[in-house]
Amino acid sequence: MVDINWSITSARTRASIFQHIHRTLNLFERIWHINVFCLSKLWYVAQILPLPTKYSKVLDRAISFYVWKGYFYKLPKTQLHLPTTKGGLQLIAVKEKSQALLTRNILRAKQGESDPMGNKFWQKHIPLLCSKTTILSQSLKIIWEAIESYSPTIATNDKNQNTKIIYTYLMKKNVQIPRIMEKFPNQRWGNIWRNMHMANIPTAWKTTVYCYLNQIIPTEEKRHRHNLTDSTACKKCGWLDTLKHRVTNCGAAKTIWEAAKALLVKIWPDSQLHDWFQTLLVLDPPTKQNKFVTVWLASGFLHYQLTKPLHKIEEFLHMLKEEAARLETKDDKLSQILKELRLLELNS
Numbered sequence: 056m057v058d059i060n061w062s063i064t065s066a067r068t069r070a071s072i073f074q075h076i077h078r079t080l081n082l083f084e085r086i087w088h089i090n091v092f093c094l095s096k097l098w099y100v101a102q103i104l105p106l107p108t109k110y111s112k113v114l115d116r117a118i119s120f121y122v123w124k125g126y127f128y129k130l131p132k133t134q135l136h137l138p139t140t141k142g143g144l145q146l147i148a149v150k151e152k153s154q155a156l157l158t159r160n161i162l163r164a165k166q167g168e169s170d171p172m173g174n175k176f177w178q179k180h181i182p183l184l185c186s187k188t189t190i191l192s193q194s195l196k197i198i199w200e201a202i203e204s205y206s207p208t209i210a211t212n213d214k215n216q217n218t219k220i221i222y223t224y225l226m227k228k229n230v231q232i233p234r235i236m237e238k239f240p241n242q243r244w245g246n247i248w249r250n251m252h253m254a255n256i257p258t259a260w261k262t263t264v265y266c267y268l269n270q271i272i273p274t275e276e277k278r279h280r281h282n283l284t285d286s287t288a289c290k291k292c293g294w295l296d297t298l299k300h301r302v303t304n305c306g307a308a309k310t311i312w313e314a315a316k317a318l319l320v321k322i323w324p325d326s327q328l329h330d331w332f333q334t335l336l337v338l339d340p341p342t343k344q345n346k347f348v349t350v351w352l353a354s355g356f357l358h359y360q361l362t363k364p365l366h367k368i369e370e371f372l373h374m375l376k377e378e379a380a381r382l383e384t385k386d387d388k389l390s391q392i393l394k395e396l397r398l399l400e401l402n403s
């Protein structure tokens with residue numbers, strides 16, 4: 056029964072993911088689409104029947120293919136599952152969420168609260184599970200062992216018996232620090248991730264910034280390190296092609312870098328060289344003043360530098376002004392922010 060149900064459900068979910076493969080959504084939109092739309096149909100089955108590993112693997116593969124379509128370098132799924140404050144994108148982990156839903160129901164049934172299957176399935180089977188001489192499937196036994204291994208607060212406290220807490224508990228068991236945070240442990244990553252996820256910054260900008268911060272943009276230097284090309288030279292100008300080169304130094308990109316610094320000085324007059332680097336290249340402005348507008352400017356700057364083939368100052372300022380105008384019409388609570396944004400209107 057478990058196998059037939061999951062075979063049908065996972066095939067349907069997979070089809071619903073692939074149905075949207077040709078839509079031009081960015082990384083953030085794709086993850087939202089998976090979390091809210093594609094996976095929602097799974098959870099009804101997941102709270103009743105244990106999800107066999109072979110189907111969770113099939114689903115993980117489909118999700119990864121969809122999320123990373125068009126990308127040369129990818130991040131591990133363990134990172135995408137992390138909370139946004141820890142360098143992830145809060146992509147729901149199918150296996151753990153399924154386990155959390157089922158666990159919640161078993162715990163509820165154990166206390167005689169409710170039985171989602173309506174046929175006393177769990178009440179009948181709990182004594183068998185507890186007796187350990189059960190003829191039940193291996194996957195149920197694994198879940199039962201997991202329940203028994205939980206800290207007493209999860210197993211006995213009513214308040215803790217909701218799916219979210221069980222899910223968080225399961226996710227914490229195999230938490231991994233993103234590679235980039237291990238590589239640069241001295242950066243204030245908590246600030247950087249929080250800034251990157253700030254509300255009212257377009258997801259297209261956030262997508263570029265996320266790839267930039269994680270260094271998964273295929274520069275010639277990176278490709279050379281992986282033996283994918285003979286030379287580290289920039290295809291446009293012949294210099295060493297690194298991310299820093301692309302955003303600050305490559306041909307006309309240099310004029311955009313100068314413009315972005317000039318804009319930053321308008322918002323923050325007494326800022327110094329170190330502040331410009333820390334704001335525009337690291338997304339961690341060393342000031343609390345005008346936080347939104349500095350992060351907004353840095354995100355727009357990085358997005359423009361890394362996605363537009365020609366670096367034209369008019370085009371860059373036009374992109375910023377258009378986005379600022381969009382914010383203005385959206386919500387009058389933004390008036391404070393907009394006052395700061397008007398500073399950006401250079402006489403170009």
Ligand SMILES: [Zn+2]
Pocket residue numbers: 289290291292293294300304305306
């Ligand atoms: Zn170059």
